Amino acid sequence: MNTHDQDARDSSGGGQDQPEQDRVRAETVRRLERSMGALGTAAVARMDERLGWFRRMSAEDRSWIGLVAQSGVAAFVDWFRNPVRGRPAITVEVFGTAPRELTRSVSLQQTVDMIRVVIDVVEAQVDELAAPGGAQQLREAVLRYTREVAFSSAKVYARAAEARGAWDARLEALIVDALLHGDREEGLETWGSALGWSHTPVIAVAGETEGEGGAKVLDDLRAAARRLGHDVLAGRQGSRVVVVVGVGDRYPEEELPLVAAEPLAGLFGPGPVVVGPAVPDLRAAGSSARAAVSGLRAAVAWPDAPRPVLADDLLPERALHGDADARRQLVEEVHVPLAKAGSPLLDTLSVYLEHASSLEATARMLFVHPNTVRYRLSRIAELTGHTPSDGRGSFVLRIAVALGRLEGAA
Incomplete structure (x- = not known):
């Protein structure tokens, strides 16, 4: 009827x-x-x-x-x-x-x-x-x-869903802003709970948007992360977008940041996409977010960086750009282990880098056999994770040694 x-x-x-x-x-x-x-x-x-x-x-x-x-x-x-x-x-x-x-x-x-x-x-x-x-x-x-x-x-x-969606977006932006500025972190877990946040560990991903499409990029990133079963917070400051992702325990720890970020990288605009280190929970996510944003600012100094790239792989550029956390991390991870291992390693690395990565020239300057130089270089790679004979590795080592010496001089 x-x-x-x-x-x-x-x-x-x-x-x-x-x-x-x-x-x-x-x-x-x-x-x-x-x-x-x-x-x-x-x-x-x-x-x-x-x-x-x-x-x-x-x-x-x-x-x-x-x-x-x-x-x-x-x-x-x-x-x-x-x-x-x-x-x-x-x-x-x-x-x-x-x-x-x-x-x-x-x-x-x-x-x-x-x-x-x-x-x-x-x-x-x-x-x-x-x-x-x-x-x-x-x-x-x-x-x-x-x-x-x-x-x-x-x-x-x-209408309630529309209003709740707008409120959730504002709360997400507020959380991301708090993480980046390091303030009000005591309230992060409460705010996260209001958005249904439950997954750990957590990573942050930073990239750029193009033109007026920032809102769509945020929506696409949220949708993609949720399809993967992640918790997600997204915020935008101008053309920069920062996404904080709770990924759960589905990835091996050593592969976690990059593997979790790769499905999201293509949704950002042109330019670098930087992934902060994995942290145990939302309360600690500020360090990951700040590292990702610092890496995004400094990535211009490494035009051939992969996409996405780890913030830790941009430590030299971040240090040169004035990131105190990156300077400290480079010194602790590279210079300190070499200094503790004894002067022969630091001396060998310095001479090797100054002589265009030549084994023979380094051996002559140190009055040792080239095989001794090879052994010391392999020990340096084991201790620091960076290979002196590799172009990128030698750059990281050179910056780290210089920073270590500056800190010691201070």
Whole structure:
């Protein structure tokens, strides 16, 4: 039956003339008004009986739902009393009684289940509630009202989802900003919990956007990370985008940062994409985010860097750009182990680098056999993870040794 046919039947009253129809409606309204309290109570009792999720709710939320049910019955009676009003204003009259937070406790499907229970309770008593000759009129009014409630429910949840999405995006940006500036870290876990954050360890990824597409890049990064089963926070400062990702334990520890970041790298704009080191939890994610952003600033000094590239692989460039953490890390990871191993290694490395990586020239300057130089160079690679004969490795070692000497001189 279409809306026109239904409205025609409503107005016809099943063959009754208008005065008789109005009399029957008025009597039905009086009966409904006397039964409103009982209908609301019966609806809540039926929900408690049939809906397990309702039984498991807190007393406060159950009370709010009961109030919504009562408001729904009252709004229906008011609309039935004045049919000339046309479509009922359900969003305000029914859902306006409950706090917005209730949409987090009750899903749209649960709301539909609740509506069905309330309507079942009313429909089961139509014959008793309606005045003689008004049962069909009341039944059709209930069906029409049910349809409007269903549409209004969808609107309420759509608006709540839109508002929650905007709020979540603002909260994500706030967390990322706090991580980068190192302030308010005591509240990070609480903020993360508000967004459903649960996965550890955590990495940060920094890159650039192009033109006005920053919002789309953020949305794409969030969607891609969530498809991979990650927790994700994303924020943008100008053209720079920083993504903090909780990746779980699905990756080997030694491969974690790069393997987790690779599926996301292609979603950034042109230019370098830098991955901060893995940290144990969101509270410690500031160090990873700051390393990633520092690496992004300094990556211009290494045009041939891979994409994505680890922030730790950009330590020399970061140190030259003024990153104190990178300077300290280079000294601790390279210069300190060499110094502890004894002067022959540091002396051999210095001479080797000064003589264009020539074994023979280094051996002559140190008055040792070339095999001795080879052995010392292999020990240097073992201790630092950087090979002196490799172009990139020699650059890292040269910067680290220079920084170590500067620190010792200071």
